[in-house]
């Protein structure tokens with residue numbers, strides 16, 4: 001006799017009741033709406049990045065191996081990543097010295113090794129100077145290792161002694177510095193020298209949370225030039241390696257690690273990762289971050305739930321007389337409970353659905369105005385709706401119980 | 416036990432106390448009352464004499480503090496909240512002075528509400544409600560909201576709602592209290608119609624005229640039943656008649672005390688049928704026209 005079928009009338013009545021106090025209902029739902037929007041947006045951004053990273057690993061670049069100073073990850077014996085040191089001393093873990101680069105380059109099976117180093121300094125075009133464009137020193141094999149074609153012009157040759165002050169730009173850097181997509185032949189000032197743009201890269205698939213610098217935003221100058229400009233005080237943060245034969249990446253990771261360890265008598269640690277492992281690292285970090293931020297965002301859902309409880313409590317008090325009438329007409333405690341539970345659920349569910357609609361709006365705006373490509377999956381939507389439902393039921397039950405337990409005559413006396 | 420077999424209401428020495436210590440009120444003072452099937456009972460008495468309290472106890476909305484109460488042969492003390500709710504739903508129809516319709520539901524939905532709690536499917540219950548509204552002459556107001564009707568019409572809707580579950584007992588606490596004499600008569604005639612179909616009706620009124628419709632009149636004072644008389648249909652009850660024509664003069668004392676002379680116009684303790692004489696030494700001045708200390712409040 002307790003299992004009363006939820007009639008359409010009851011749901012209709014609940015909706016009518018929610019609608020009759022539109023403004024208050026909206027403010028009540030606001031907490032849930034904000035909660036859902038933040039959770040969905042955070043998770044969808046994370047999902048979008050993962051999608052990008054995944055698609056970025058094309059056939060050609062699958063073989064790349066990166067070597068970085070410091071111990072960024074723990075690799076278990078079978079080659080899989082067992083843990084990621086998020087707080088790894090990325091900068092303090094030492095750097096790669098010139099000998100290390102030659103150690104790597106001399107390892108058997110390495111076709112090319114390209115060091116990458118950040119050269120500090122402002123880039124100025126005309127009178128306009130900027131520090132936000134990183135200048136990376138690289139060797140001539142960079143396009144080969146990355147399998148990245150140029151949009152226009154040429155990459156600098158292996159020997160740049162004849163023409164040391166040349167540069168190749170990432171596609172965004174071309175636009176931000178020169179406001180054109182192929183500013184070939186244009187010049188900029190860097191460390192007191194005038195550099196000449198001789199090429200522009202095709203747009204790299206971005207990987208916003210990757211550990212490396214965003215190549216699209218970067219200016220590339222010859223390694224030799226950077227060395228001479230800084231008096232050989234250049235410290236590569238990363239070496240990119242292309243194995244001589246493809247499909248050898250995992251074996252190469254092992255031999256490079258061994259070679260480096262031998263050269264340093266195990267005194268210094270390096271992180272040697274194949275691209276696939278790198279993807280795993282990125283995903284690990286990403287998942288962790290997404291979960292953390294989503295957790296924080298979920299707190300606003302909790303606050304939303306408390307808001308619902310608050311409004312429902314007020315509503316129960318305000319509607320004591322109505323509860324009395326309903327009880328006089330024969331509503332059982334269970335039926336009153338149900339009525340208020342349905343109301344709380346309608347409130348939170350409506351909040352959840354509005355939240356998802358707003359999330360799509362936010363997603364659209366993010367796609368238009370940022371490089372992020374958030375991806376709202378069915379799972380995220382289902383999760384958001386589910387959580388808001390649970391919040392409604394959880395926080396609606398206290399006021400609903402209060403209403404149900406009210407003595408009929410006392411409720412009726414309340415005007 | 417000596418209770419009648421066909422009795423729908425059996426009260427034995429039922430008392431209701433409110434509050435504690437000095438602030439204690441004896442709203443019902445050992446009331447014994449038996450109401451049989453198909454009676455049409457009017458309850459009269461001054462304000463505060465416990466009429467509403469009695470209605471609430473009989474209607475299973477409230478629980479008495481002491482005494483025995485059987486509803487339809489079942490001991491009310493043993494009924495749980497849900498059983499009470501179901502009895503209210505299936506066998507009792509309430510009509511209130513302040514109508515008590517839900518303002519956000521249409522007239523039709525209001526009338527259908529008791530059926531909803533019974534689990535009648537939506538289509539059927541709206542049809543039944545519509546039929547009930549037709550019976551009270553408001554079929555053309557189905558989709559109005561209570562706020563869009565006159566007091567008399569709203570009370571008719573409330574009657575339709577009370578009747579929709581075909582209750583055995585109708586409890587009306589001052590159903591005409593907010594209506595003028597024409598609307599009051601209409602309502603009473605409607606109740607009379609209903610009574611003919613076999614329901615028991617229990618109504619509270621302050622208007623002696625309306626005892627014409629009743630088959631029995633019960634007078635209360637200070638939480639006790641003072642008098643209980645049978646009347647012929649269409650005649651004002653004898654005591655009520657006396658009250659009508661012996662409305663005492665207002666005295667200067669009354670005015671000073673802010674007491675309406677009407678308060679005295681109620682028969683005093685003796686001449687009671689069915690009610691146990693209160694043992695407490697309540698001051699029982701015989702003559703109703705004489706001044707007495709204010710009202711029923713204790």
Ligand SMILES: Nc1ncnc2c1ncn2[C@@H]1O[C@H](COP(=O)(O)OP(=O)(O)OP(=O)(O)O)[C@@H](O)[C@H]1O
Nearest residue numbers: 433434440442461462463464465466467468469712
């Ligand atoms: N909830 C309550 N708490 C305390 N005292 C109450 C309560 N309800 C009623 N009383 C007291 O019980 C007594 C009887 O009240 P009741 O409402 O039954 O009177 P009544 O005969 O219906 O009066 P009226 O004709 O004005 O409606 C009054 O003295 C009243 O003050």
Ligand SMILES: [Mg+2]
Nearest residue numbers: 466467468588
């Ligand atoms: Mg009353």
